[in-house]
Amino acid sequence: MLISEFAKVTGLSVDTIRFYISKGLLNPDRSLKGGSNPYRVFKPEDVNAARMIRLQQTLGYSLGEILALGEEYRAGEHSPERTLEVLRLQIERLQHRKQALDAALTFLHGKIDWIESGQTGPAPVLEEYKS
Amino acid sequence: MLISEFAKVTGLSVDTIRFYISKGLLNPDRSLKGGSNPYRVFKPEDVNAARMIRLQQTLGYSLGEILALGEEYRAGEHSPERTLEVLRLQIERLQHRKQALDAALTFLHGKIDWIESGQTGPAPVLEEYKS
DNA sequence: TATAAGTCTGGAGTATACTCAAGGGTCAAG
DNA sequence: CTTGACCCTTGAGTATACTCCAGACTTATA
Numbered sequence: 584m585l586i587s588e589f590a591k592v593t594g595l596s597v598d599t600i601r602f603y604i605s606k607g608l609l610n611p612d613r614s615l616k617g618g619s620n621p622y623r624v625f626k627p628e629d630v631n632a633a634r635m636i637r638l639q640q641t642l643g644y645s646l647g648e649i650l651a652l653g654e655e656y657r658a659g660e661h662s663p664e665r666t667l668e669v670l671r672l673q674i675e676r677l678q679h680r681k682q683a684l685d686a687a688l689t690f691l692h693g694k695i696d697w698i699e700s701g702q703t704g705p706a707p708v709l710e711e712y713k714s
Numbered sequence: 715m716l717i718s719e720f721a722k723v724t725g726l727s728v729d730t731i732r733f734y735i736s737k738g739l740l741n742p743d744r745s746l747k748g749g750s751n752p753y754r755v756f757k758p759e760d761v762n763a764a765r766m767i768r769l770q771q772t773l774g775y776s777l778g779e780i781l782a783l784g785e786e787y788r789a790g791e792h793s794p795e796r797t798l799e800v801l802r803l804q805i806e807r808l809q810h811r812k813q814a815l816d817a818a819l820t821f822l823h824g825k826i827d828w829i830e831s832g833q834t835g836p837a838p839v840l841e842e843y844k845s
Numbered sequence: 846t847a848t849a850a851g852t853c854t855g856g857a858g859t860a861t862a863c864t865c866a867a868g869g870g871t872c873a874a875g
Numbered sequence: 876c877t878t879g880a881c882c883c884t885t886g887a888g889t890a891t892a893c894t895c896c897a898g899a900c901t902t903a904t905a
Contacts, residue, residue: 851902866885
């Protein structure tokens with residue numbers, strides 16, 4: 584597929600896609616069409632890559648980190664040990680993030696309970712939810 | 715406390731603190747000391763505010779959103795209904811984030827299992843974990 | 846075969862979140 | 876009363892992640 588279709592499928596703008604390509608986050612092939620500036624052609628695996636980028640972004644990674652993770656991953660692609668190491672590290676980081684998220688959720692729920700019970704006693708403090 | 719102590723306590727740089735103040739995210743009092751450019755004095759509640767900012771940041775909110783949330787929160791401070799509404803909305807957004815996080819974790823765990831079991835069968839695909 | 850639509854590159858512009866430096870006032874210790 | 880540590884403001888600079896032209900070429904449609 585060409586870039587505009589890829590944009591539709593992934594939900595990214597054409598500009599953003601070209602930006603990602605320039606950063607090395609996406610590596611589409613080139614078509615024979617387009618003359619001196621050949622058109623880019625995207626494969627389904629590029630769609631997966633784009634989704635992965637978006638996911639990692641919502642998880643708080645910068646494009647630089649995402650690129651590094653990808654390269655690190657590909658570098659150890661043929662070494663299961665290295666791959667496992669990378670994956671475990673990622674899991675650790677995400678679990679840390681999840682803890683912060685859970686703390687926030689617990690805090691918010693605590694505050695709701697506090698309000699619904701007529702705001703008796705002290706207001707919940709964020710501090711207390713840092714398990 | 716003065717700004718350098720506040721920086722130590724919160725882990726923020728003095729520059730960052732002043733930047734947050736300029737954005738309205740922090741509102742310390744002014745001391746009588748300091749002459750024509752009075753020193754800022756920070757209270758314990760400012761420390762809480764700073765912690766809240768940091769937490770919201772790790773949750774993916776921009777400073778603009780954090781400011782808006784705070785103002786929205788203070789605006790409805792004396793209306794329990796409005797406060798509950800704001801809190802529930804926040805919870806909803808965080809749960810959405812948590813789902814993305816869980817999907818990523820499940821995916822990573824799946825990949826680890828797949829590798830440890832000798833990479834038999836197809837590799838896990840992110841797609842499948844979007845419950 | 847005109848013309849609209851789609852693609853390319855290169856470069857400038859914007860928003861966010863800091864970060865640093867200059868220049869100057871204030872405070873506490875010796 | 877000097878000196879070093881600390882505070883102030885203003886404004887410029889940096890990194891990230893886009894976003895938006897301009898100008899030129901290519902392709903598909905009527």
